[in-house]
Amino acid sequence: MNVWRRLSGRRRAVALAGASALVAGGLVTLPVTAAHAATQCDVTYTTNDWQGGFTANVTIRNVGDALSNWTLGFTFPNANQRLVQGWSARWSQSGRNVTAQNESWNGNLATGASTNIGFNGSWSGSNPKPTSFTVNGVACNGGTPPTSTPPTSTPPTSTPPTSTPPTSTPPTSTPPTSPPPPGTRVDNPYLNAQGYVNPEWKAKAESVTGGSRVSNTPTAVWIDRIAAIEGTDNSQSNGPMGIRDHLDEALEQDADYIQFVIYNLPGRDCAALASNGELQADELPKYKAEYIDPIAAIQGDPKYRNIRIINVIEVDSLPNLVTNTSGNAGGTVMCDTVKANGAYVQGVGYALAQLGAFSNVYNYVDAAHHGWIGWDSNFTPTAQILKEAATASGSTVNHVHGFIVNTANYSATIEPYVKITDSVNGQSVRQSDWIDWNQYNDEQSFAQAFRQELVGQGFPSGIGMLIDTSRNGWGGSERPTAAGPTTSVNAYVEGGRVDRRIHPGNWCNQSGAGLGERPKAAPASGIDAYVWIKPPGESDGSSSEIPNNDGKGFDRMCDPTYTGNDRNGNSMSGALADAPISGAWFPAQFAELMANAYPPLS
Template sequence: MRVTPGIAGAVIAVLALAGCTGGDDDPSPTPTASASDGSDATMVIGGDDHVDNPYDGAVMYVNEDWSTNVRETAGESTDAVLAASMKAVANQPTAVWLDRIAAIEGTSDARGLEAHLDAALRQAESAEDGAPVVVTLVIYDLPGRDCYALASSGELSATDADMARYREDYIDVIAEILAREEYADLRIVAVVEPDSLPNLVTNATDSRCEDAAPYYREGVVYALDSFARLGHVYSYLDAAHSGWLGWPDNAGGAVALFAEIAQETQAGFGSIDGFVTDTANTTPLEEPFLDATDTVGGQEVRNASFYETNPDIDEVSWAADLWSRATAAGFAESTGIVIDTSRNGWGGTARPTAASSSTDLETYVDESRVDRRVHRGAWCNPAGAGLGMRPEASPEGYPDAHLDAFMWVKPPGESDGSSRLIANDQGKAFDQMCDPAYESDRLGGQLTGALPDAPISGAWFPAQFAELVANAYPPVGTDVTTDGALGTPTPTLGSGACTAMLTVRDSWEGGYVADVTVTANVDVSNWSVELPAGTVVRDGAADIWGVVESGGSVSPTGWSATLAAGASATFGWVGVGDDPAAGPLVCNAS
């Protein structure tokens, strides 16, 4: 799940070494390395243009291929409010997945790497104050990829021949493109091989993982070395998620492996700028009503069956744990962490609003957790998931996690795997964990909770996207701040706390009847809606109902002023003139 032929010295930016990635002040001399074509090249580890956090001060790249899918799905929706919410997130930045060799050139339904970088340059031209654009690429085509899952298995097998293809046809090609002078002002974040090294920590005895292990190590080191030569490229290792590596033994083993990999590269720890967690997973950023060490019925929360003694019950906890262990193992203190928040919001009506009052540990945890999966090991298209925090550089409120960014690494609406066997030419097999009718031993004999009718991994899945938007937390249009480092998310009311959708019920020459449905995205005590410009209400107050109008803005009368999250109220009017355009109106709440 989740670099054209050799790199010639002439296309590699040769910069003086300014210290290891992220500002490490190691005084060792500038290391050199041979490019894959045999030419010598100075390895850039940092350099004057290599910043500590590539997302900070930059504009995140918006993939128009993804945006087009979003808008088409919104256009096909029969739910006007949901469609408006879909359109509202259509310009959010997402990562670009290079999950096969053909993805570099581009396919019939997706542009290639050069086209994405050219589009990023165009976005940079319109960026305010000359801000750079940061493009997040997912490097994901190791031989024997994702050895413990079938849905995301790839085109290359765990063989010497395919290892050569990985180096020469994949990594080298990507690195050569990134090294071109025209792309030097872009910041490129490379998310290196999701699920690869974590599988070597916990699934090393699986025969497929045993076969793949040497190729994982060799391939990851090769990718890191290739990218370390380019000062505008930033490598982040995938570090799974809290429900996978959060146990102390797993966490310790993972960080030890990450350190070994770093020390096998020519640049050492300087080849790795940070880590990415929760890639393509749905583990919540925070469990606002739970703390791992809280005691209920004489037992700590982490001892509930859902957490299985894991002390890292959410991604913020794992990020803090990971950073602490990594820096102790030799990584620079400037090492940053990116959390994939594309699908970990868990909003909607199923989201708890307070801690349980039960004194039974199992009941308390089940009623309090926002993660509504049947099991933390349920990873394939889980039902009930929602969009999480919007992409953001240097998010505040999580000092121990050392976050470089929230990022939608897994583009929302792209499937994790097919719910049945679907023939394809991408090497992606059928995994029963994606079948909603499958009872898995890995999940304690429970059904997977996967969505039905899913396409192969990476393919657009409209039903999933619709559910993610409907269950977004914070709801679409709502900003969220935090009360302290690990505080409870608190909606900031205003534009976005409510949505208003206009429909035209009837019309005739010179007049019409309009209805507006107002939906609260959070609990609100009052709201107002801006009428379309030029609105003329026939006969004044007599022909507008449910609200009072003043200066083109309306506010509710009576009971409908107060709305609980998810509740709706309607108003309408008889208008004079042409029909207004159906669709969303500006809605404010307090």
């Protein structure tokens, strides 16, 4: 049995970020009598609750003299409330008492400044909110709470906390009948929503003749290294934009949603070379502190609370732990290492917990594609490893909004002329060389079936699936218009399949590919959207070795002269010639994708 893998990655040369985190949901602002003139503060404490667990987001606002360091203190009302894991501060708990000390990067709080921190917790019985807070040992009373209410001589009143935690309704598959308030979590973030158009990709697309036909299509922004978080785009520089730049631009565009790819795990892309990352397999602490935490700090900024931030989490990571470790064809030492040390499972769990704490953030975890995990031996084990990661590092399944398949790959969304249930002269098409006993032959049927498997593994029944259709159109003159001849199973499949790759294991800059379905919300049952996550025209990897400072390796699957390996049936790679390194602009490929688009471009 053959098992496949693939991938690309988008990189930018930019510089590191540090910032403060968010706050969302219902709030409690707590005024108390001041105990010291120099230190005055307001604390806002909000939670997102589920049975047995919760995420708390805390805003500390300094309304006294400037601070160079701070320590927050509060007491849980319930003895069964526990701190599990926190971020943007050094958290600890003793009995019911909880403290959070500033990190080195957020200790300075000028008068009027705020910082945002948070933690994941557990509870039993009830989850009431704390009733008082201190900063540096002084009870917080502040002055004006973080609202537009003008100051008065009488402290503002607040609704006292209740002993019953707020309930959270699980997402359903039925879209709302009227638009929800901005910032409210919805079942399908793509429905009736305008997507963000990345101006950097738009300019590249329009530099190629005919590119203006698709240049206003929403595509994802790949955050594939620490330096990409902040970027260098400013008034003195015309360098790559960072996360905050893109979010600010999304506000200018009045976009409803923006898409990011979170892609920088330790030992990333353990079964290939073209998309190797900057972090070594043992650098999980650095991944958390210098990559995920700063991203969470920016995405959690209340300034962006009305934008639906959609994160695609760690492409091609977790399925590698099923198919490309020891005992599998093509197993690698690096995949064995990251499986043994937990870098992938714990890293993905941490990303989900930190980013999923915000009500306007939607996490979709990468789930490979049918030509990789469509066989019985890979299907359920992959769902199980996804569940393991979703409940690691303080995460729960509620931090996962859905899953995505076919990211940056070429598998057809629907095969109209070759159905997996077809047979020829009494022989199942599964016996053909192309399908090779796989249970699926296109992405949509695979995504729908895999969704049901994930629900069976314990994910909420309302999870949705995404399909990346950016390069799987397979149009042009080579596209079949009817089923193949019935002389044999192979003739039938070869003549009728619209995916015209040499082999379904080929993943790099595929010759003959075309743009697929344009982004569309709710196209089929269980599918939240067709999306363009891989920006068309960005290379999957160089066709020959190119020295670079981005850590991009050379993978022979990107070499058009390569005759293959066990994982692609020893077939030619099918890759285009003269390709640049992974993530670099490849105008010849973009022109070909437009020429072969299906549906065709007008």
